[in-house]
Amino acid sequence: MTATSDNLSMLEAPGINWRRQIRFALVGGLSSAFIALAGMPVGLDGRNIIRPILSMGYLALLWVPFVFASLAGSVVILEGMTERERDAKDLAAGALVGLGSSSGLILLMILIQNFNLRDPLVNWSPQLLNLLSFDRSIGLGMLLWLILGTTLGLLGGAMHVVPGKVRSRILAVALAVFAVSVLETFLTDLLEGFGLEVLTDFVYYKRGGLEVLGAVVVAALTLMIPLMVGSKIKDIKTRVVEMPNEERRRVNLLLLTVCAALMLVLPFFLGKITNELLANVGLFVLLALGLNIVVGLAGILDLGYVAFFAVGGYTTAVLTSPNSPGFSPELPWPVALIVVVVLTGIVGLFIGAPVIRMRGDYLAIVTLGFGEIIRLLFLSDWLSGWFGGAQGITNIPGVDVGIGTVKGTDPRSVFLLVLVFCAIAIYVSWRLEHSRLGRAWMAIREDEDVAEAMGVNTTNTKLMAFVVGAVLASFSGAIFSAKVGSIFPTSFLMLVSIIILVVVIVGGMGNIVGVIVGALVLIGVLGGPKQPGLLQEFSQFKLLIYGALLVWMMLKRPEGLVPNVRRTRELHQEEFLQDAWLKGEIDTDDHEDSP
Amino acid sequence: MSMLEIRDLSVTFGGLHALKNLNFHVDEGEIVSVIGPNGAGKTTFFNMISGMITPTTGDIVFEGESLLGLDPSQVTERGIARTFQNVRLFANMTILENVMVAQHCRTDQRVFGALFQTKSFKSEEEAIRNYGEEVLSFFGSRLVGYRLDQPASVLSYANRRRLEVARAMATRPRLLLLDEPVAGMNPRESAELTALIGRLRSEWGFTVVMIEHDMSVVRDVSDRVVVLDHGETIAQGSYDQVANDPKVIEAYLGRPVGSDVAAEEEAP
Numbered sequence: 001m002t003a004t005s006d007n008l009s010m011l012e013a014p015g016i017n018w019r020r021q022i023r024f025a026l027v028g029g030l031s032s033a034f035i036a037l038a039g040m041p042v043g044l045d046g047r048n049i050i051r052p053i054l055s056m057g058y059l060a061l062l063w064v065p066f067v068f069a070s071l072a073g074s075v076v077i078l079e080g081m082t083e084r085e086r087d088a089k090d091l092a093a094g095a096l097v098g099l100g101s102s103s104g105l106i107l108l109m110i111l112i113q114n115f116n117l118r119d120p121l122v123n124w125s126p127q128l129l130n131l132l133s134f135d136r137s138i139g140l141g142m143l144l145w146l147i148l149g150t151t152l153g154l155l156g157g158a159m160h161v162v163p164g165k166v167r168s169r170i171l172a173v174a175l176a177v178f179a180v181s182v183l184e185t186f187l188t189d190l191l192e193g194f195g196l197e198v199l200t201d202f203v204y205y206k207r208g209g210l211e212v213l214g215a216v217v218v219a220a221l222t223l224m225i226p227l228m229v230g231s232k233i234k235d236i237k238t239r240v241v242e243m244p245n246e247e248r249r250r251v252n253l254l255l256l257t258v259c260a261a262l263m264l265v266l267p268f269f270l271g272k273i274t275n276e277l278l279a280n281v282g283l284f285v286l287l288a289l290g291l292n293i294v295v296g297l298a299g300i301l302d303l304g305y306v307a308f309f310a311v312g313g314y315t316t317a318v319l320t321s322p323n324s325p326g327f328s329p330e331l332p333w334p335v336a337l338i339v340v341v342v343l344t345g346i347v348g349l350f351i352g353a354p355v356i357r358m359r360g361d362y363l364a365i366v367t368l369g370f371g372e373i374i375r376l377l378f379l380s381d382w383l384s385g386w387f388g389g390a391q392g393i394t395n396i397p398g399v400d401v402g403i404g405t406v407k408g409t410d411p412r413s414v415f416l417l418v419l420v421f422c423a424i425a426i427y428v429s430w431r432l433e434h435s436r437l438g439r440a441w442m443a444i445r446e447d448e449d450v451a452e453a454m455g456v457n458t459t460n461t462k463l464m465a466f467v468v469g470a471v472l473a474s475f476s477g478a479i480f481s482a483k484v485g486s487i488f489p490t491s492f493l494m495l496v497s498i499i500i501l502v503v504v505i506v507g508g509m510g511n512i513v514g515v516i517v518g519a520l521v522l523i524g525v526l527g528g529p530k531q532p533g534l535l536q537e538f539s540q541f542k543l544l545i546y547g548a549l550l551v552w553m554m555l556k557r558p559e560g561l562v563p564n565v566r567r568t569r570e571l572h573q574e575e576f577l578q579d580a581w582l583k584g585e586i587d588t589d590d591h592e593d594s595p
Numbered sequence: 596m597s598m599l600e601i602r603d604l605s606v607t608f609g610g611l612h613a614l615k616n617l618n619f620h621v622d623e624g625e626i627v628s629v630i631g632p633n634g635a636g637k638t639t640f641f642n643m644i645s646g647m648i649t650p651t652t653g654d655i656v657f658e659g660e661s662l663l664g665l666d667p668s669q670v671t672e673r674g675i676a677r678t679f680q681n682v683r684l685f686a687n688m689t690i691l692e693n694v695m696v697a698q699h700c701r702t703d704q705r706v707f708g709a710l711f712q713t714k715s716f717k718s719e720e721e722a723i724r725n726y727g728e729e730v731l732s733f734f735g736s737r738l739v740g741y742r743l744d745q746p747a748s749v750l751s752y753a754n755r756r757r758l759e760v761a762r763a764m765a766t767r768p769r770l771l772l773l774d775e776p777v778a779g780m781n782p783r784e785s786a787e788l789t790a791l792i793g794r795l796r797s798e799w800g801f802t803v804v805m806i807e808h809d810m811s812v813v814r815d816v817s818d819r820v821v822v823l824d825h826g827e828t829i830a831q832g833s834y835d836q837v838a839n840d841p842k843v844i845e846a847y848l849g850r851p852v853g854s855d856v857a858a859e860e861e862a863p
Contacts, residue, residue, distance in 0.1 A: 455700030
């Protein structure tokens with residue numbers, strides 16, 4: 001345990017790896033060209049970030065030189081190494097990467113001008129050329145890209161030259177301006193609810209995007225606020241951490257109550273669009289919480305989770321709608337819900353029973369199949385007498401809750417209903433995780449054979465995970481069908497399963513907060529399979545971004561945005577052990593006396 | 596009657612006889628060691644008792660009832676717990692959770708209790724926790740205190756072995772199967788664990804069957820030694836009897852080239 005860095009000679013991190021810089025430059029160039037040809041610049045040009053300087057379309061290209069230059073310059077500092085002194089060479093390397101990235105676009109411009117490849121490449125168009133040349137002549141456009149690319153690359157490289165504090169400030173400002181701009185709909189709506197339109201009118205341009213002055217204000221605030229309250233927050237944090245357990249629990253409870261109260265009040269200050277958006281997010285939170293139990297806790301990779309959502313939705317439709325073709329008891333929603341929960345639980349058992357005898361890849365593929373089977377059953381002519389086939393079931397009534405009716409035309413009520421069920425789902429997940437069943441799930445995730453040998457009946461325990469997951473999904477399905485008012489097989493494509501899984505993975509497997517954050521970021525900002533998010537312009541690139549995000553997460557942060565401590569350990573076991581060893585947490589043990 | 600009785604047990608993997616017509620018994624309160632060269636079928640033997648492999652022929656009777664056809668979890672529920680040769684802890688669960696989860700088959704609270712935090716749920720959780728700590732404190736201060744909430748992966752090798760034993764103990768077995776409990780430990784640690792194995796019987800009332808390569812441990816704790824080679828019992832009896840059995844010596848050291856058994860008997 002005494003071997004710390006001081007008895008190793010301090011090594012300096014290696015100098016600039018020019019081969020790496022060139023590789024990044026090339027990849028940057030290809031990425032830029034790919035983004036341009038995917039149609040992002042043209043498709044997103046309508047959305048302003050800062051009017052009139054920057055639109056989302058240009059941002060989709062401009063981040064490339066900056067980020068790639070900064071990535072190319074980053075070096076992993078190993079134990080016992082000192083960081084190399086950065087100098088002008090790093091700036092030059094950054095500029096090179098930036099230049100490489102933008103030359104991809106320049107090349108593309110030349111090609112578009114001289115050849116016509118519109119047939120396979122839809123976005124090979126004069127509009128793209130126009131946009132790339134900034135509505136000026138091609139030559140000027142190329143020159144501008146050269147300058148822009150190099151400058152941005154230079155700045156990216158400069159990120160490593162400036163001290164860390166400055167770097168994080170710059171990133172915070174950029175992120176804040178971007179976030180405020182993206183959250184425009186939400187913030188306008190919220191502030192309008194509080195009667196503070198003055199603020200948003202000042203910051204935002206009428207037709208979307210920040211005003212230049214607004215952006216400056218946001219940037220200034222981002223710089224100021226940490227200076228003013230940063231230390232105070234830290235003080236409060238340390239005080240809470242140092243509190244005795246009993247007191248800390250009380251503070252936590254208080255915070256929780258305040259948050260819950262705020263959430264309940266929030267819908268009343270929000271407009272229709274935002275309520276609708278948040279209701280959609282809530283539906284996905286419900287689904288993701290359910291899948292989190294199956295995938296995150298019990299470690300069963302279920303790719304057909306949408307089946308339970310579908311069963312929940314269809315059962316509700318059949319039981320409540322007067323238009324249900326086969327059997328139409330027209331039950332009130334709360335009564336129907338009980339049937340829905342029981343029935344989906346049974347379906348969970350039936351699908352689960354054959355599936356859970358398999359493991360790993362086989363299990364994933366079989367669940368995928370079952371997900372599709374359920375959808376095709378609802379679509380089939382054979383059962384169209386019950387479920388309406390492709391016509392679906394329409395005219396599903398809202399939820400009568402005494403004081404009013406929850407229905408799709410009143411998103412606020414839907415959001416409130418979703419909130420209630422989210423609360424239930426969170427409670428269920430939390431309690432089960434810390435119970436005998438939760439421990440058994442975790443043991444199965446860690447090592448199924450050993451769990452079985454230690455007396456855990458793995459078949460029943462895994463089935464239980466399936467059933468609990470199914471029931472949570474059925475809540476979501478029941479609300480979905482009352483909210484939309486009609487239900488079709490196309491609402492339950494395989495894509496939904498995948499997107500829920502991405503939400504769980506990106507948010508952080510096995511972590512309730514992570515799952516909620518994941519749903520807010522993915523469904524709220526980018527949008528769900530059919531539901532628009534805050535960035536409505538993104539809808540055609542949604543899957544591209546989902547995929548890119550998933551790949552990036554898997555490579556760089558497999559534990560998700562809000563990691564579960566345990567999952568992080570699992571995924572970074574070696575690093576974790578190394579850290580523990582350095583901190584002296586791993587015992588070498590031979591020095592104790594026998595008891 | 597014996598606590599565990601194994602009759603004419605055979606298992607074949609394809610054409611390979613992993614175990615051939617094995618007869619074996621353990622009486623209540625005994626400590627029996629199973630030894631044999633690598634590949635003799637010792638671990639297969641354990642896997643069979645704990646239900647992870649189904650024997651091709653033969654019967655395993657524990658306390659008068661056959662264990663054939665039971666899942667490993669059911670075998671554990673009957674009162675047989677095992678450890679693994681290549682330590683297989685739930686590495687990312689805490690040390691306390693490792694012994695808590697092992698009490699799964701001795702407890703029965705389900706979803707309802709957890710959701711409504713019923714009195715019986717709370718008292719059961721409390722009991723699981725307490726019993727877990729009790730089991731862990733059997734190993735002195737090593738696995739308790741601040742360690743309780745640390746992940747099992749940070750433990751040293753010897754402590755992982757100890758936790759393996761603790762986890763098996765937490766299932767409240769009557770028969771404990773230890774697969775090389777002191778492998779990889781230094782002499783002092785293995786001597787200490789040897790003493791603990793004796794205490795497992797005297798204080799906890801466990802019957803122990805142990806696979807072990809460390810002959811000093813085998814000598815110190817076992818009442819009886821069974822030697823396996825190529826899936827067959829080649830000798831059994833007290834340590835001294837077995838240690839001097841020419842067949843055993845042959846199995847371990849091999850027969851000298853060009854000599855027969857008679858010649859070898861003269862050799863020592």
